[in-house]
Amino acid sequence: MFNGRWIMARHWWHPLDGMQELSFKPVTGGYLYRAPSPWLFGPTQHYVVTEEQKAALAAQHRAMLRQAFWVIIAMGALAAPLTSLFPPTQGIPFIAASMLIGLAIGLFLNTLLVRKVKPVLTGLAPSAQRITQRDMFGKQAQTFSRRYVLGFAALSFVMLALSAARPIFDPAGRDAIAIVGIAIFGFATIYWCALLVAQCWREAA
Secondary structure, three states, X not given: OEOOEOOOOOOOOOOOOOHHHHHEEEEOOEEEEEOOOOOOOOOOOEEEEOHHHHHHHHHHHHHXXXXXXXXXXXXXXXXXXXXXXXXXXXXXXXXXXXXXXXXXXXXXXXXXXXXXXXXXXXXXXXXXXXXXXXHHHHHHHHHOOHHHHHHHHHHHHXXXXXXXXXXXXXXXXXXXXXXXXXXXXXXXXXXXHHHHHHHHHHHHO
16 A cells, blocks of 8 residues: 555556556555466465565566557557458458467566566465455456546447447448457446446445
């Protein structure tokens, strides 16, 4: 904690800024830390860490999130010109290739993070306590500012509308790329709106 409050996201344009706080939960004796899984997905260990250890771990998570953000930007910038090289009938192979590339990059960044946090965790015993998905959702509602959530809810909705407009107004645009875009931005819109509702409930409580 910082001055009694969770650190707010510092950059409104950075959707990953502040997300390092999702790996921590205040507990007796310090903070419960959810360590990254060596295989990106699957079960992971939890540890109770001190304020100083939390600061060191959070710094490594912030660095990884910045790297992931710029990779996303780079892949997004390349997606449009690369998509134009594939005819609609090859939409599924293009999506599959993009997912494999994204998975490989995710594994690489996660492996680096696991190596970076390992020295801090050396000698610590795993804890039986857990940070649940519900805890992480509540932490997002507490960490992100109202303007931050509103901004990305609006951006997700605009991207959803653009993804849906193509297949609606152009029958030839009803391909796998459009479907995936609608699914991704539809989920993102719902998620950001759910965060907004959670924030309103917290304020009303």
